[in-house]
Amino acid sequence: MKGNFKYHNPTKLYFGEEAMSHLADELKNYGPVVMLSYGGGSIKKNGIYDAVVAALKSAGKTVVEDSGVMPNPTIEKVREGARLARENNVDLILAVGGGSTIDYAKGVSVSAWCDEDPWEKYWVRQECPECRIVPVGSVLTMVGTGSEMNAGSVITSRSTGFKRGRVFGSDVIPKFAILNPRFTFTVPQYQMVAGFFDIMSHLMEQYFAGTADCTTDYINEGLMRSLIHSTLIAAKNPHDYEARANIMWTATWALNTLLKCGKGGDWEVHQIGHAIGLVTDATHGMTLASVSLPYYRHVMHDGLHQFVRFAKNVWGVRPEGKSDEQVALEGLSCLEAWMKEIGVVMHSRELGVTEENIPAVADATLLLPVGYRTLTRDEVIEILKESL
Amino acid sequence: MKGNFKYHNPTKLYFGEEAMSHLADELKNYGPVVMLSYGGGSIKKNGIYDAVVAALKSAGKTVVEDSGVMPNPTIEKVREGARLARENNVDLILAVGGGSTIDYAKGVSVSAWCDEDPWEKYWVRQECPECRIVPVGSVLTMVGTGSEMNAGSVITSRSTGFKRGRVFGSDVIPKFAILNPRFTFTVPQYQMVAGFFDIMSHLMEQYFAGTADCTTDYINEGLMRSLIHSTLIAAKNPHDYEARANIMWTATWALNTLLKCGKGGDWEVHQIGHAIGLVTDATHGMTLASVSLPYYRHVMHDGLHQFVRFAKNVWGVRPEGKSDEQVALEGLSCLEAWMKEIGVVMHSRELGVTEENIPAVADATLLLPVGYRTLTRDEVIEILKESL
Numbered sequence: 001m002k003g004n005f006k007y008h009n010p011t012k013l014y015f016g017e018e019a020m021s022h023l024a025d026e027l028k029n030y031g032p033v034v035m036l037s038y039g040g041g042s043i044k045k046n047g048i049y050d051a052v053v054a055a056l057k058s059a060g061k062t063v064v065e066d067s068g069v070m071p072n073p074t075i076e077k078v079r080e081g082a083r084l085a086r087e088n089n090v091d092l093i094l095a096v097g098g099g100s101t102i103d104y105a106k107g108v109s110v111s112a113w114c115d116e117d118p119w120e121k122y123w124v125r126q127e128c129p130e131c132r133i134v135p136v137g138s139v140l141t142m143v144g145t146g147s148e149m150n151a152g153s154v155i156t157s158r159s160t161g162f163k164r165g166r167v168f169g170s171d172v173i174p175k176f177a178i179l180n181p182r183f184t185f186t187v188p189q190y191q192m193v194a195g196f197f198d199i200m201s202h203l204m205e206q207y208f209a210g211t212a213d214c215t216t217d218y219i220n221e222g223l224m225r226s227l228i229h230s231t232l233i234a235a236k237n238p239h240d241y242e243a244r245a246n247i248m249w250t251a252t253w254a255l256n257t258l259l260k261c262g263k264g265g266d267w268e269v270h271q272i273g274h275a276i277g278l279v280t281d282a283t284h285g286m287t288l289a290s291v292s293l294p295y296y297r298h299v300m301h302d303g304l305h306q307f308v309r310f311a312k313n314v315w316g317v318r319p320e321g322k323s324d325e326q327v328a329l330e331g332l333s334c335l336e337a338w339m340k341e342i343g344v345v346m347h348s349r350e351l352g353v354t355e356e357n358i359p360a361v362a363d364a365t366l367l368l369p370v371g372y373r374t375l376t377r378d379e380v381i382e383i384l385k386e387s388l
Numbered sequence: 389m390k391g392n393f394k395y396h397n398p399t400k401l402y403f404g405e406e407a408m409s410h411l412a413d414e415l416k417n418y419g420p421v422v423m424l425s426y427g428g429g430s431i432k433k434n435g436i437y438d439a440v441v442a443a444l445k446s447a448g449k450t451v452v453e454d455s456g457v458m459p460n461p462t463i464e465k466v467r468e469g470a471r472l473a474r475e476n477n478v479d480l481i482l483a484v485g486g487g488s489t490i491d492y493a494k495g496v497s498v499s500a501w502c503d504e505d506p507w508e509k510y511w512v513r514q515e516c517p518e519c520r521i522v523p524v525g526s527v528l529t530m531v532g533t534g535s536e537m538n539a540g541s542v543i544t545s546r547s548t549g550f551k552r553g554r555v556f557g558s559d560v561i562p563k564f565a566i567l568n569p570r571f572t573f574t575v576p577q578y579q580m581v582a583g584f585f586d587i588m589s590h591l592m593e594q595y596f597a598g599t600a601d602c603t604t605d606y607i608n609e610g611l612m613r614s615l616i617h618s619t620l621i622a623a624k625n626p627h628d629y630e631a632r633a634n635i636m637w638t639a640t641w642a643l644n645t646l647l648k649c650g651k652g653g654d655w656e657v658h659q660i661g662h663a664i665g666l667v668t669d670a671t672h673g674m675t676l677a678s679v680s681l682p683y684y685r686h687v688m689h690d691g692l693h694q695f696v697r698f699a700k701n702v703w704g705v706r707p708e709g710k711s712d713e714q715v716a717l718e719g720l721s722c723l724e725a726w727m728k729e730i731g732v733v734m735h736s737r738e739l740g741v742t743e744e745n746i747p748a749v750a751d752a753t754l755l756l757p758v759g760y761r762t763l764t765r766d767e768v769i770e771i772l773k774e775s776l
Contacts, residue, residue: 001569001633004404009397015649016392181389215614215634219641222610226603245389246603249650253607261403262637 001262002212009256011149012176015249017241019180020051023139026176027059030135031091035064035084037105038096039071043141046186052096052139064088069097072277072284073104075119075157082111082118085134095138095174098187098195099145099154099284102138106153106172109134119157123164133171139178142187143248144195144285146202146255148177156278161364163274179252181245185238189343192238194285196231196247197344201269201288202254203227208296208306209264209371220259221313223250228314228338235342266371269295272380275364280352289344290351293336294386298379300328303372307331348387358384389650390600397644399537400564403637405629407568408439411527414564415447418523419479423452423472425493426484427459431529434574440484440527452476457485460665460672461492463507463545470499470506473522483526483562486575486583487533487542487672490526494541494560497522507545511552521559527566530575531636532583532673534590534643536565544666549752551662567640569633573626577731580626582673584619584635585732589657589676590642591615596684596694597652597759608647609701611638616702616726623730654759657683660768663752668740677732678739681724682774686767688716691760695719736775746772 014022027034034056043049056063066081085093085108095105111118113131121127138148147153151168184192207220227250233243253259272295273287280287300307308324311317311331319327345351353361362380375383402410415422422444431437444451454469473481473496483493499506501519509515526536535541539556572580595608615638621631641647660683661675668675688695696712699705699719707715733739741749750768763771 001403001630001637004402004406006400006402006410008400012394012396014392014394015389018392022394213617213630213634215611215618215637215641218610218614219607220610221613222606222608223603226606229601230603242389242601245650246601249389249603253603262633 001214001216002210003262005261007257007261008170009149009173009258010170010175011173011256013149013179013252014176015179017180017182019178020055020139023052023055023178024058026137027055027061027092032060032062033064033088033090034061035066035081035088035090035093036096037066037069037081037093037101037108039067039069039101042186043096048096048139048141048183052094056094064090069101069104071100072156072163072281073100073107075107075123075155078104078107078111078118078155081108082114085112090134093134093136095136096141098140098142099147102136102147102174103145103153103155105136105138106147106151106168107155109136110168110172119155119160123155123157123166126166128169129172136172136174137176138174139183140248141183142191142195143184143251144198146251148174148179149252149256152255154274161278163278163364165270165274177252179248181241181248184244184248189238191283193235193343194283194289195251196227196235196285196342197289197339198285199227199247199251199254200224201285201292203259204292205267205269206259206263206265207310208266208299208303211305212263214263216259216261216263217309223254224314226250231342232338264370266368268368268371268375271366271368272361272383275361276348276351276353278364279357279361282351286345286351287348289339290346290348290353291383291387293332293339294383296332298383299371299373300332301325304328306372348384353384353388355385355388389602389604390598391650393649395645395649396558397537397561397646398558399561399644401537401567401640402564403567405568405570407566408443408527411440411443411566412446414525415443415449415480417563420448420450421452421476421478422449423454423469423476423478423481424484425454425457425469425481425489425496427455427457427489430574431484436484436527436529436571440482444482452478457489457492459488460544460551460669461488461495463495463511463543466492466495466499466506466543469496470502473500478522481522481524483524484529486528486530487535490524490535490562491533491541491543493524493526494535494539494556495543497524498556498560507543507548511543511545511554514554516557517560524560524562525564526562527571528636529571530579530583531572531639532586534639536562536567537640537644540643542662549666551666551752553658553662565640567636569629569636572632572636577626579671581623581731582671582677583639584615584623584673584730585677585727586673587615587635587639587642588612589673589680591647592680592684593655593657594647594651594653595698596654596687596691599693600651602651604647604649604651605697611642612702614638619730620726652758654756656756656759656763659754659756660749660771663749664736664739664741666752667745667749670739674733674739675736677727678734678736678741679771679775681720681727682771684720684723686771687759687761688720689713692716694760736772741772741776743773743776
């Protein structure tokens with residue numbers, strides 16, 4: 001463990017098939033007006049909407065409906081939601097959905113009582129909220145982003161052409177999350193698998209940084225092994241409760257700040273992925289999948305010891321009689337085989353990336369000065385070409 | 389992940405060599421009177437007492453001194469502390485020390501304003517506190533118990549002849565903990581190593597239960613691997629900051645409720661260890677070390693699959709051409725070799741257990757109906773004889 005850090009994560013997690021039975025009680029900790037934020041109509045078809053509304057009623061809440069949160073939620077929608085929250089003086093935002101809905105709810109939570117423009121203040125200037133923050137709770141229906149137990153919020157501004165992540169403080173972390181693995185069963189296969197890769201990417205992007213011996217990396221390896229094991233089962237049988245439960249739990253711990261304790265992170269794959277998402281509106285997890293192998297093969301020599309460790313401890317590669325480079329490459333081949341097996345998108349062209357729009361993607365990519373190597377724009381272009 | 393559970397752990401952790409610089413700020417969240425609880429005089433020799441008092445002064449606090457907390461803290465001392473806390477209407481109990489001091493502080497926190505006898509209410513009848521609970525914070529100077537981020541409190545009643553653990557709710561978890569690995573450098577080798585084994589025992593006693601595939605076990609394996617690696621370094625060079633930091637972090641996560649999520653636990657080794665501690669007043673971690681190998685060899689066949697997994701995933705035992713029993717036994721031999729290498733007590737007779745007092749130890753041992761096998765009193769005696 002290097003350096004100094006603070007860990008504080010007060011989110012209450014209710015996990016399991018009966019998790020929803022705690023919602024009505026939990027709601028009693030908040031005032032009478034609840035804004036119910038969700039995406040399209042899927043939660044109305046699978047019964048989750050009715051169960052949530054029943055809990056809200058039993059807790060005696062007035063509900064402010066806020067539907068239509070899109071994947072890759074926009075700042076325009078956040079501004080709309082903030083107006084709605086302020087006009088109704090809501091006491092809680094209950095986000096029912098996946099990471100997009102929860103990220104959006106956090107955006108609204110810090111914008112409702114903010115008198116400046118939220119995009120400029122929070123996502124461009126990265127300032128802290130000074131206004132009253134509306135509490136957020138969630139009922140998770142899709143797994144991947146970890147947004148249910150962190151203070152991150154990724155928002156897209158179509159007018160300025162940027163998709164930006166922002167990590168707020170622990171005052172913005174959701175107060176509670178209802179995690180019922182069964183609620184994720186109706187997610188379409190493509191979205192489910194995209195979520196699986198998003199989780200793996202969170203794990204890898206925090207793993208591939210630093211040179212110190214750090215307990216955090218050992219925890220991370222455990223989570224990767226569990227994820228690989230369970231996703232191979234779930235990709236074939238999405239209704240395997242045990243596998244889906246393990247994946248749901250792994251997703252939460254993959255990005256709730258535990259895995260950055262005492263070490264740095266990389267996050268360049270997420271930057272390229274956000275840029276692809278901005279240009280093509282492709283599903284987030286698939287954008288990450290499409291560039292990961294070219295990216296890691298590109299930076300591997302800058303952090304070779306960690307790629308060797310990844311191969312041995314995560315994939316069980318035996319190092320005897322092999323060079324470090326061979327071991328590291330064998331680890332990445334194992335990653336590739338797993339990706340194909342669970343069925344992620346292996347080529348960015350399937351997402352709408354073309355020779356022609358690569359420069360636009362590169363222009364929209366933030367080049368982070370962290371991880372084992374800071375990319376140049378030319379390197380981003382090279383990686384994107386390899387990803388096609 | 390099996391069943392339904394809640395995870396909520398709001399303790400703020402400040403970690404690193406500069407962690408103490410946050411104490412004065414943190415103290416501002418509490419009223420003016422702070423009870424300073426600690427053990428013997430060691431913190432006065434190594435400068436930690438002075439640093440804590442300086443922070444208390446800079447935050448403008450009135451300090452109520454409460455020294456003399458013993459290892460294996462007693463209910464008599466808790467009653468004394470509770471009187472002191474109530475008389476002075478303290479706003480915070482600041483525990484400076486290891487697990488004994490923090491366990492004691494939690495005992496005081498629920499007893500100060502309790503009108504019933506705390507031993508009977510909390511440790512015998514295991515009831516929940518209904519009175520005002522005094523908040524607890526800690527500055528950790530010894531590593532092992534994980535008490536800094538959990539609601540557990542082990543208290544000894546000399547008059548009734550019992551040592552009992554009690555897990556309270558999240559309202560009793562310490563509000564914050566200052567974790568500076570350097571503060572643990574002056575702990576004597578014997579106590580340091582005892583703490584190392586206490587951590588390993590927490591990990592193993594949560595690992596050896598259940599048959600389901602559970603992400604929790606993968607996290608646990610990561611923590612065990614990190615602990616084994618770092619303790620081998622620290623046992624030889626206690627001033628290796630990186631190793632001590634990893635061990636400190638592992639200790640916190642080994643027993644902050646994360647590792648029981650979605651699975652059962654065993655905890656029989658702790659029960660036998662507590663009984664030995666009651667009869668001999670031996671150091672907690674060493675009592676666990678002295679009985680662990682006989683215990684695990686005794687129950688191994690009841691949870692063979694998990695002992696095989698332990699051997700392979702924690703110790704890297706290769707299973708090719710071996711029976712499951714051979715693999716499991718090889719894992720336990722690796723455990724034994726590590727124990728000898730770090731220098732724990734391998735025989736309970738070194739702690740004062742004798743053929744003569746074994747029945748008394750067995751009488752004081754709670755037989756828990758969890759883990760892979762519920763022991764009988766005769767089996768406890770058999771294990772204790774093997775441990776001599």
